[in-house]
Amino acid sequence: MGDTQDYFSRRAALIQEDKSLRRENKSLRSLTNNELAADKIVRHIRAEEAVSIWGVEHDEVSHPFPGMEFLTSKRIIDQTKIFKIISKMPKGALLHAHIDATVDKGYLLELALKEPFMHVRASCVITAANSTTAVPEFRAFKEVQLSQSASVTDLDYPADSWIPLHQARESFSLGGPDGFDKWALGAMVINPAEAYGTHNTVTKIWQKFQSTFRATAGLTMYRPIFRQFLRRFLMESIGDGISYMEPRINFFDKFMFDADGNETVPHREWLLDFGQAISEVRAALREQGREEVFVGAKFIYTTLRILSPEELEWYLEDCIALKQEFPDLIAGFDLVGDENVARPLIDYIEPLLAFKQRVKDLGLDLPLILHAGETLSDGGKADNNLYDALLLGTKRIGHGFSIVKHPKLMQLCREKGIALEVCPISNEILRLTTSIPMHPLPVMINQGVPVTLNSDDPSVFGAMGLSYDFYQVFVSSETTGLITLKQIALDSIEFSTLDTEEKARAASVWEKRWHEFVDDLVNNSGIAAD
């Protein structure tokens, strides 16, 4: 008996030591009674729903379990109490999202249909056989373009010829306007049959993923639409409890299309639009008396890892110039693309080192915030990008999925305060992991690496806001509690590019909303706290 008691105390000590690096440990010491009660409540509901929701059969879902494939289970998630609770939680900051993939594709198409001179084309006649793979392309002109065919489905449709959008949609012979919308929207999102069937590898799903950007580029890069979706992005994020955003914007194209359909709008005008959208949203919130829910937003300047090192130099200078003109709207610099295929960071060492020196000389607050390790590779170029991202002094790491293989790099992140921008649903749909229980997030958390949760490309995945990512993480681990989510939210503010004073203000507003959320949960859950 004495032996057993001794065993249990050694066991408790070992578990505590094993968890000693977890960042939430600090908070654990100073929780309010309501926080403790709320944590118990959500754990209780989670356990209950693991049986009542995830333990039973559902139509069209052959193997339900918590944290399963998102595209198959979204409708189930929507029904859960846990999702409803998490939807109300204040999330802190969104630190990893590509702006052109943040706004609902249905809304984007609605915006397009309001533009009288928007046109559409395809690279071949659209048929029932190719409609799931052939991608539409959009473009606005100053006036209606004459077209030989009524729609892209006509047998005599000349490949790549423009047709007015409304006409092409009305005359779409595969089901009329509904059929057209199905075709166009299908090209803009990833569906379950693709992610989990036809494109079920990282290589294949990236091909589909990239084609969704081609399908929407003509809309998002059309200034009248661009302006509207910036506002939509801000408002929807705020609606999901996000109070600050650092979306990445792709500045690879040097010009956007203007209202007349000419490719003439330079990057600085994009930033003017962004600043304008922020001001408008702030004003609207002020009118509603809830200005405090929105701290602000900045762009992370990105271009593509297909550039030569020489070509990159122009973008680095462009980024510096924009930062000088719009210091409050540029958060940092990044390079994007499928790391398994694109050039590794090491190729760009010379221009990036020069950039750092220039930034330092100019006294700018313009960090690198680099994607790295978004890969299953072990020791390949995408995995090795982690070494370069850290040596280049990246402020955070975009994804960092493969960092769990690197003890020294996790130690660096822990000691230097370099947060990971983890994107659980993105990683799952892009096939780095098959489900969230298989995701390395618990390794990161238990190693004391600061993590934030992010949506990456929510409109491609149908996972708008941050609530779905928080949900998937919360239900996939019995260790994770409400206080883990609290720490993740606090860290998203802590590791943002806000300055010290802004962070303090953002954290203080967040704390206030958090306690409202917790109190509401305890008072209205209908579940005894113990």
Add this chain to the structure above:
Amino acid sequence: MGDTQDYFSRRAALIQEDKSLRRENKSLRSLTNNELAADKIVRHIRAEEAVSIWGVEHDEVSHPFPGMEFLTSKRIIDQTKIFKIISKMPKGALLHAHIDATVDKGYLLELALKEPFMHVRASCVITAANSTTAVPEFRAFKEVQLSQSASVTDLDYPADSWIPLHQARESFSLGGPDGFDKWALGAMVINPAEAYGTHNTVTKIWQKFQSTFRATAGLTMYRPIFRQFLRRFLMESIGDGISYMEPRINFFDKFMFDADGNETVPHREWLLDFGQAISEVRAALREQGREEVFVGAKFIYTTLRILSPEELEWYLEDCIALKQEFPDLIAGFDLVGDENVARPLIDYIEPLLAFKQRVKDLGLDLPLILHAGETLSDGGKADNNLYDALLLGTKRIGHGFSIVKHPKLMQLCREKGIALEVCPISNEILRLTTSIPMHPLPVMINQGVPVTLNSDDPSVFGAMGLSYDFYQVFVSSETTGLITLKQIALDSIEFSTLDTEEKARAASVWEKRWHEFVDDLVNNSGIAAD
């Protein structure tokens, strides 16, 4: 330029530091020229085959990539040069395999067909509709049993009634003997449609997995067959370059069926048969003048995690008694079953602590060698088994899949020399990971945790020997080289239960065979080493 040079030297230092815990580092300092050349050769062939074999389309394999789903890709693996090379490599010890799932199921059925009084039954009439799910059961009797129906496919077949095997097979109305074999063998193995389709979750595949044991139990637990498959297991393992084995045997049933079909053979007789098989194999090898390829074999005593703690006591005493009678044939004690469903180790703390004390008092070398962490859970009972396995002083950890989430536990394994018995193909087919690149093995290796590679249930997976597991691991990482495999093989000897002297002898024989393997590779590869 100076900056860049400085960058590259800091980069090299960081990579080295990051990899500083890898156990192969010791060997790296003292490699022969031929080892260096052989490592280059296999890396070269691996890179070539990643393109020429894994980068092209294959019939019926929709998305080839190195380390992909084993059941789909086995035929491709068989064609590769890397597999042919790895097949010849001396593997060291096999430390994790369940003896009743180690012998080819076709061979098992052949053995059954040689037994004149072997019978078969089913729990229902076998039809085309249920033949992929209904499981046969086998049993030998002293004489032929009268049966009402000709076979289990007869419409009037009385459920659970025994039919002589030959008769049931000849009269099997769904394709005759071939149809019968397909039905019976299908019930004994996991096929790709099950693992990757109908049973594509841990929970579901375990149901199929466990039914394969029910389907073969009547054969493996029939003493005349048991004796033959023990020899087959030893010979086939030796043929694959394995020189020492510690298979687990399930002693849950207290008696095996004797030649007359009576359940009368106690555990000590199983061990007599095992000792006999070892002697026979040793004699056969001696005749061939190659006795040195076989060091020996021991059983790890296992029973099931469905027992009550009180029931467990009988087995622990039984294990001690067998160890006392057959000190050279019992390696340790373990408890098996699906950890996600079965009782956790903590339930058995009292009897297990008492067992340890008894073993100590008796001066026996009888360690616990416990399964733990074979799970996707984070903080659930299966994951928490790791704490108990380590606190109970387990000699090695069976699987330890989820240990990568536990920094302190990895440190303990590293410092105390507790090896993981990693089973890559098993983990993939039982859906803990979807492919080997997604497996946490690189985390374990980079954390300096000793790892061994194991086949677990090779005949259920169609992955006979250790070569397939070594292959999958080797092609799934660019960091892994031939020297990594060398370290893994050496560690399998180091962390076996052989005594110091036996280990030294085993390692020395292994070294000799290793250098023959390496020299052969360099001299006959037809590839210039540099």
